[in-house]
Amino acid sequence: MSQLLLDVNGLTMRFGGLVAVNKVNLAVKNRQIVSIIGPNGAGKTTVFNCLSGFYIPSEGSVMFNGGEIAGMKDFQISRQGLVRTFQHVRLFSKMTVIENMLVAQHRHLNTSLLAGLFKTGSYKRLEQEAMDRAAYWLKQVDLLEFANREAGNLAYGQQRRLEIARCMVTQPELLLLDEPAAGLNPNETKELDELIIRLRDEHEISVLLIEHDMGLVMGISDHIYVIAQGTPLADGTADEIKNNDDVIKAYLGEE
Numbered sequence: 001m002s003q004l005l006l007d008v009n010g011l012t013m014r015f016g017g018l019v020a021v022n023k024v025n026l027a028v029k030n031r032q033i034v035s036i037i038g039p040n041g042a043g044k045t046t047v048f049n050c051l052s053g054f055y056i057p058s059e060g061s062v063m064f065n066g067g068e069i070a071g072m073k074d075f076q077i078s079r080q081g082l083v084r085t086f087q088h089v090r091l092f093s094k095m096t097v098i099e100n101m102l103v104a105q106h107r108h109l110n111t112s113l114l115a116g117l118f119k120t121g122s123y124k125r126l127e128q129e130a131m132d133r134a135a136y137w138l139k140q141v142d143l144l145e146f147a148n149r150e151a152g153n154l155a156y157g158q159q160r161r162l163e164i165a166r167c168m169v170t171q172p173e174l175l176l177l178d179e180p181a182a183g184l185n186p187n188e189t190k191e192l193d194e195l196i197i198r199l200r201d202e203h204e205i206s207v208l209l210i211e212h213d214m215g216l217v218m219g220i221s222d223h224i225y226v227i228a229q230g231t232p233l234a235d236g237t238a239d240e241i242k243n244n245d246d247v248i249k250a251y252l253g254e255e
């Protein structure tokens with residue numbers, strides 16, 4: 001079974017006359033960390049928005065686990081196991097850490113209103129499982145001791161880790177991270193680096209990330225895609241990308 005987990009072909013997104021994403025191809029296998037890099041405005045977040053159902057692509061195919069997901073709604077895609085974080089933290093800042101984790105699972109609980117009202121046995125069991133999963137993932141990201149703190153009162157690096165935990169609690173197969181290291185100090189970046197590697201090696205999921213921190217990208221990626229002005233420029237291993245003349249020129253802004 002060598003089917004790709006994510007197989008994107010000819011992905012194109014137009015906004016009026018602007019072609020923000022132009023015939024982009026991506027492949028992510030099981031248990032791979034894949035990065036998308038490119039100068040500011042290259043179209044990276046637009047690619048994520050197309051993959052996660054926030055935009056309907058103008059053209060192209062997005063196969064996830066062998067099925068077409070282009071054009072599906074965001075909640076349908078996340079139920080299939082493809083979840084994402086955003087460039088800017090999007091937590092419920094007035095809720096506690098544990099409440100954020102439980103809300104994230106709510107749509108996966110799949111219980112009827114009546115079952116909830118009467119607290120049936122199966123409802124209680126699902127609630128307990130949701131609580132156990134929340135505690136498990138808070139421990140994984142080193143936030144268990146802050147479970148009852150308001151999310152908005154956490155340090156920035158902790159908020160970013162909570163976002164990842166909140167995704168993981170829904171048991172995805174592919175996690176999309178949009179600039180996870182932005183705003184982190186070197187220590188927090190190192191913790192993030194280790195967390196992403198653990199997600200792949202211990203939890204057996206795949207991670208697709210957009211990131212400007214080249215140290216992080218080059219250190220953890222199994223494969224790297226470079227896009228510039230919406231168009232694929234190169235792809236390969238970290239060593240191949242570091243030594244690619246087109247990539248060097250795009251980053252230095254040369255012709």
Ligand SMILES: Nc1ncnc2c1ncn2[C@@H]1O[C@H](COP(=O)(O)OP(=O)(O)OP(=O)(O)O)[C@@H](O)[C@H]1O
Pocket residue numbers: 015018020038039040041042043044045046047
């Ligand atoms: N909803 C939209 N309507 C119109 N234009 C858009 C929209 N979303 C993105 N764009 C344009 O698409 C292009 C690509 O933007 P995008 O945010 O995807 O780039 P990026 O590579 O993620 O940039 P950065 O690294 O700065 O986050 C930009 O020219 C942007 O202005």
